Every structure is written in structure tokens, then in C-alpha cells.
Amino acid sequence: MSNKEKSIYITTPIYYVNDVAHIGHAYTTIIADTLARYARLTGNKTFFLTGTDEHGQKIETSAAARGKSPKEYADEVSGKFRTLWDDFGITYDKFIRTTDEEHKTGVQKAFQTMFDKGDIYKGNYEGNYCVSCETFFTDAQLLDNGGCPDCGRPTTIVKEESYFFALSKYEDKLLKLYENNPDFILPKAKAKEIVNFVSGGLNDLSISRTSFDWGLKLPASMNDDKHVMYVWLDALLNYITALGYGNDEANMEFWPANIQLVGKDILRFHAIFWPAFLMSLELPLPKHIAAHGWWTRDGEKMSKSKGNVVDPREICEAYGLDAFRYFLLREVPFGQDGDFSQRALMDRINSDLGNDLGNLLNRIIGMSGKYFDYKLTSKDVAKFHQKELDEVQTLLANSEEFLYHLQINRFLEEIWKVLTIGNKAIGDYEPWNMVKDGKIEEAMALVALITNIMAKVAVLLKSVMPLKIGEVEKSLGINIDTGAYNKLIKNNELMDDTVITKIDALFPRIEEELIAVASSNPTTTEVVKEVLVCQNERTIKIEALEDEANLITIDQFFGTTLKIGTIVSAEEVPKSSKLLKLQVDLGEERTRQILAGIKEYYSAESLIGTQACVVANLKPAKLMGMVSEGMLLAAKDENGLHLLRPEAPKKSGTKVS
Ligand code: ME8
Numbered sequence: 001m002s003n004k005e006k007s008i009y010i011t012t013p014i015y016y017v018n019d020v021a022h023i024g025h026a027y028t029t030i031i032a033d034t035l036a037r038y039a040r041l042t043g044n045k046t047f048f049l050t051g052t053d054e055h056g057q058k059i060e061t062s063a064a065a066r067g068k069s070p071k072e073y074a075d076e077v078s079g080k081f082r083t084l085w086d087d088f089g090i091t092y093d094k095f096i097r098t099t100d101e102e103h104k105t106g107v108q109k110a111f112q113t114m115f116d117k118g119d120i121y122k123g124n125y126e127g128n129y130c131v132s133c134e135t136f137f138t139d140a141q142l143l144d145n146g147g148c149p150d151c152g153r154p155t156t157i158v159k160e161e162s163y164f165f166a167l168s169k170y171e172d173k174l175l176k177l178y179e180n181n182p183d184f185i186l187p188k189a190k191a192k193e194i195v196n197f198v199s200g201g202l203n204d205l206s207i208s209r210t211s212f213d214w215g216l217k218l219p220a221s222m223n224d225d226k227h228v229m230y231v232w233l234d235a236l237l238n239y240i241t242a243l244g245y246g247n248d249e250a251n252m253e254f255w256p257a258n259i260q261l262v263g264k265d266i267l268r269f270h271a272i273f274w275p276a277f278l279m280s281l282e283l284p285l286p287k288h289i290a291a292h293g294w295w296t297r298d299g300e301k302m303s304k305s306k307g308n309v310v311d312p313r314e315i316c317e318a319y320g321l322d323a324f325r326y327f328l329l330r331e332v333p334f335g336q337d338g339d340f341s342q343r344a345l346m347d348r349i350n351s352d353l354g355n356d357l358g359n360l361l362n363r364i365i366g367m368s369g370k371y372f373d374y375k376l377t378s379k380d381v382a383k384f385h386q387k388e389l390d391e392v393q394t395l396l397a398n399s400e401e402f403l404y405h406l407q408i409n410r411f412l413e414e415i416w417k418v419l420t421i422g423n424k425a426i427g428d429y430e431p432w433n434m435v436k437d438g439k440i441e442e443a444m445a446l447v448a449l450i451t452n453i454m455a456k457v458a459v460l461l462k463s464v465m466p467l468k469i470g471e472v473e474k475s476l477g478i479n480i481d482t483g484a485y486n487k488l489i490k491n492n493e494l495m496d497d498t499v500i501t502k503i504d505a506l507f508p509r510i511e512e513e514l515i516a517v518a519s520s521n522p523t524t525t526e527v528v529k530e531v532l533v534c535q536n537e538r539t540i541k542i543e544a545l546e547d548e549a550n551l552i553t554i555d556q557f558f559g560t561t562l563k564i565g566t567i568v569s570a571e572e573v574p575k576s577s578k579l580l581k582l583q584v585d586l587g588e589e590r591t592r593q594i595l596a597g598i599k600e601y602y603s604a605e606s607l608i609g610t611q612a613c614v615v616a617n618l619k620p621a622k623l624m625g626m627v628s629e630g631m632l633l634a635a636k637d638e639n640g641l642h643l644l645r646p647e648a649p650k651k652s653g654t655k656v657s
Helices: 023-041 057-065 070-087 101-116 167-180 188-199 231-236 250-254 264-280 312-319 321-331 342-372 381-404 408-429 431-436 440-461 466-476 482-490 522-537 541-546 554-558
Strands: 007-016 045-053 094-097 120-130 135-137 156-165 259-263 288-292 295-297 338-340 562-572 580-585 592-596 611-615 621-623 626-628 634-637 640-643
Touching: 007 023, 007 250, 023 045, 023 070, 023 259, 023 288, 023 295, 023 312, 023 321, 023 482, 045 070, 057 070, 070 094, 070 312, 101 120, 101 231, 101 264, 156 264, 167 188, 167 264, 188 264, 231 264, 259 264, 264 288, 312 321, 312 342, 321 342, 321 408, 321 466, 338 342, 342 408, 342 431, 342 440, 342 466, 381 408, 381 440, 381 482, 408 431, 408 440, 431 440, 440 466, 440 482, 592 626
Parallel strands: 007 045, 007 259, 045 094, 259 288, 295 338
Antiparallel strands: 120 135, 120 156, 562 580, 562 611, 580 592, 621 626, 634 640
8 A cells, every 4th residue: 555546445344143243343443443544534536344253153053042043143243343343434335244245246256257268166065164164165274173273173074076176277376466566465474384385285165055044045047046155255355345346336436455454373374275266367466465463351261151252342432542553553563463451551541642642632721721712823843943843743744654554553653753753852852941031932832843743643544543633623723635745754844823621630640450350251141141041041052162263162161169158348449430349158257258240230239138149269360450250140231230149039149050
């Protein structure tokens, strides 16, 4: 991607509808959103695509386990993804669903074209299949225990009639592609893995299945109703069907894509299968397939069974959307794995956002108000501060290159160097002494220099933190659009005279973790509930659920000791909007102290003497400096949060099983 281009096409993977969105999905989507916003700001015609991947055996099984039809289930989860992105202000131009009618027509046209070209033939497949990854593996690729080499889960042997795509035919062409376009795969270090894989030899790819139904049918002309298409063929083609391929092709002007963002887990599909399909269709290839790293939480892999999945909505409600966006983009170099912890997020908020950015704005508001009745002019900035202006311009001009090469953390680092110039200039020139000495013109030039620095930084940060920078615009009396970008960044001009407006602190300091992980974790509760329902009512469904990513086994479930506890006292935790401090009798020698994030839903008094279901073998955790020795189970939906309690009173400490 470069700023010379006129039409920019950016894509995220389309997400499977067998799970709700978590931090990993939010990460990919926020990177893409930032790039798309920036491309638009710099005057490029931009198309940003995201959506959901809804076919395949995995979705069929997940839906069946919930007693729903695949379409019903897909509608529900796809809707949740879309609502989340809408609530996050994600500026996608199209949200594609693989169950869309136009997508089906486009995929069938592509299948037919590949078939007519002689790249698709019918044969028999016999081999190993991982339902969770929706991937075929050769014997040599499997783990020693026969497990999937990507996720470790058991594979099944599939033996069925199948259509094949002649992938092996494209081996040399693919190797040439990587050789001639060293930037095709970003970061470049990742290309090696792919080259090695392809050099090792490619088998033709099985692209249809007959053992289940939930997929796209082959084109009618094939006269073969038994088969549905392999979900990855169906899914990858979304990137062109979304532009109208096979239907009204007006938006195909955006093809080829400039940046296709993926997680490292699905790089192989995008860097091998996808260009091979496109070669077969005789369509141009994307400029970059950019693979980012993996997020963990507090150093551990996220999974439903551990109950440590980071819910992006919860984080944003507690810490703010823009702080979350900044954190994701700044914390980890693109391509490397990252770890999410509330502590790391708070550090970024308090230090980078509060101290460096927010404080500088505060000082502008303070000084402009005190010395100049909020009215500023840039007319003498160059006369007194050409040196600082030059330094700023060099940094800003270089920063853009980092963004276009997906070194987003470096992009932000360069911008922060500019903020340092601003903060340092105040200390170096001491405008209060200038005013005292009657050097009003110089003091004005200094305050206007800082304000210009803030304005230029704001232009570049708008795509990263659209909401907070909106407040900065209001405060500085500027409007950030392509005109402002051209004036302040590209042509290196200064702001027009302006009037500063006082606003609240951009990023107030956060002293304590705002989410009580140990005491309110709906994800864990949901899983527990689900397994219980299955056990009592539909034991048979457990088998189906076992196949599914991230669900726990019954043994793992019974690793949790659940007991009935009686709440003997309850009080509010000062300065916490969520926590109540409870003393709970579990029939032990002493009561346990449990901090529960339920203050919004229960008053302390109303809990005293009531009972609840308690996780009794949880490692003690510290919340706001206090020890919590257990967790209450609760269920939360749009009607609020309710504790899980026995139907009739039970002795304190009674085991729940
Ligand atoms: O693979 N850290 O869908 P999916 C970082 N439908 N990123 C993560 C992540 C984590 N812990 N977990 C998920 C599919 N992601 C297919 C794609 S495209 C034609 C079909 C992100 O729902 C990351 O972008 O499993 C990853 O590639 C994507 O979610 C996988 O989403």
C-alpha cells in the first residue's frame, strides 16, 4: 500500500459463526479499520470488507448441538458480529455473509470457470480431516497420536467421492510469485514458512464433500447434487464476490486487494490456496497478505474452558474504545504475538495517553486561556521555532511509511516523539517567564507551536482513536478531513488562527483494574450452564459438543468444586463501581471473603442472609488490594445479572454436583 494509489481495498478474514467475537477478532478488524480510515483521510477511494463465514461441518455441528438449524444459528451469531462492529464504529463498506445469494452465484461461477479451465476434476478422497480447522491433512502431517498438527484435536478419516482442485499444477507459479514479490507476504519473515511448505510439494486439494449438507451446492451444470463445496473454497472467494464477481461487477475496479489481513493461523490458506485459485481464474493477485500474531491473556492461551477469553465489549465499556484501539495497535509489533493484561492497558492509558497526549492538550488549554483569552495565531511560529517545526515535519513525514508497511507500533512511536518535542519545548522555553518579561509575541509563538504540534498529531491519530481525537478537534477548533491532512501534513503548513475550547481531561488516570476477572466471568458461567443442560436433558449432545473448539470435558468440569454458600455480611468497596465485599459461610472453620462484581445489580443489604452457588477451589486473587477467596456464579443477559441460588435453602457448604 502506498499513498500514491487511488483505489484501496482492505479485507479482514470472514469470521466463523461458531463463536462470539473476542479480542483476536477485534484486533484484526481494528487494524483494518485504522488502515481504511487513514486511506480515506488521505484522499483515496477506499473499500473495506469484513463479514462472516457460515458454512461447513463445524457450523452444522455447533447449530445441531444447540437445537437450531444452521441458518438460524448463523443469523444469530453473524448478527452479533455485525452489531459489535457497528457499536465499535467500524467503518466497513460491506459486511458479507457467505449465505448471501450473490456470494453463492459468484462462487458457483468461479467453480465453473476453474472446471472449464481443466483445473477441477472428480476423484476419490481418502485421508484425515480436522473439523475444527476444516482442513485436510496427509498422514505425514499428523501428530504422532494422529491429532491435527494445527490445533491438536483428533482428526477423522474421510473416505468419499470428491472434486479436486489441481493445486499441484500451480506449485512453480506460486514459488515464482513469492520470489518476485518479496512483499507479497508481510511481515517478510513469515514468507519463509510458506516457501518451505510449497517447496515440499503440494497435493491437489479436495474441494467438495458428500458427508454433510451445510454448504454451497456445485453449479447446476455439474448435475451432481450430492456434493457441497469445501468451506475454504467458498470462504476465500468472498473477497471477490463481495465486489460483485459473478453478478454486477461494478466494484471489481477495487480488485486486486491492497492489504488482506489475516491471523497467522490462516496464512497458509491465504498465501497458497488463494493465489492459486486466482491464477486459475486469471485474476490479478492481492498486493499483500499480512499476517498478524496471536493474543494471549495474562500469558495464557485464551479458551472458554479457562474462562479467560477477553471480551472486547467488556474491555471497551470499562476502559474506553479508543484506549483499547490504541493499546492493540501500540503494544505489539505487527506479526508478533501479544499478551493482554489490564495492567498493561492501564499503563498505556496513564502514561502514553494521559501523560503525553492528554496533558499536552491540557497545557494548551491552560496556557492559551491564561495568557491569550484562548485566542491563538500561528503567524510567528516559524520566526521563533523553525528548528522544532523541521524536526516535527521530518518525523511526521517518515511515520506514514511505517503505517503503510504495517509497522503500526513504529508509526505511533514516531508520533509520540513529536509529542515529546512539544512537551519538551514548554520546559525549555518557559512561556510563563516570557509573559512575565513582557515577551508576549514569543509566548504566543510558543503556545501556537505546541498547538500546531497537537493539531498535526491529531490528524495522524484520528484513524487510530476517532472518538478522542474528535474531542481534540473540538478543543483546537479544527476539522480533520482530507483538506486538513493536505494542509497540515502533506504541505507542512500551519493552522489558521483559532480559538481554543476547554474540554475535560482526555484520558483520566486509572488507579485500579476496572474489571474483576475473578468474580464475574459470564463466559465461564455460560459454559457451565451449557454442559449442565446437556447432561440433564440431552446427554447425547455431549458427543457433538466435544468436537467443538474450546468446550470442556465432563472431567474438567468436575475439577471445579461448587458449593452452596450463605452470605453472612456484605459491604460496598469504596471507589469501586462494581465490587461488593462479602463474607460467605461455606461450612468451614471461618467465613471466606469474596469480592463480587455485582454492585450494579444488588445492594449490599439485600444479599445478607441469602445463598448463592460458589466456586470453592479457586486460587485466591487480589482485587483492589483485597484478597478474594472464591467466585459466585451468576448469569447475565439483557435483563440484568442474577446469582445462581438453590431453589430451597441448603446447609452452608453443601456440594453442588
Ligand atoms: O479462520 N489472536 O475464522 P475464525 C489474534 N473463517 N487473532 C485472532 C485470535 C487470537 N487469539 N483468534 C482469532 C476463520 N483471531 C475463517 C477465515 S477467511 C476467508 C476465513 C483472528 O473465526 C485472526 O484474524 O477462526 C484469525 O485469522 C481470525 O480471527 C480467525 O477467525
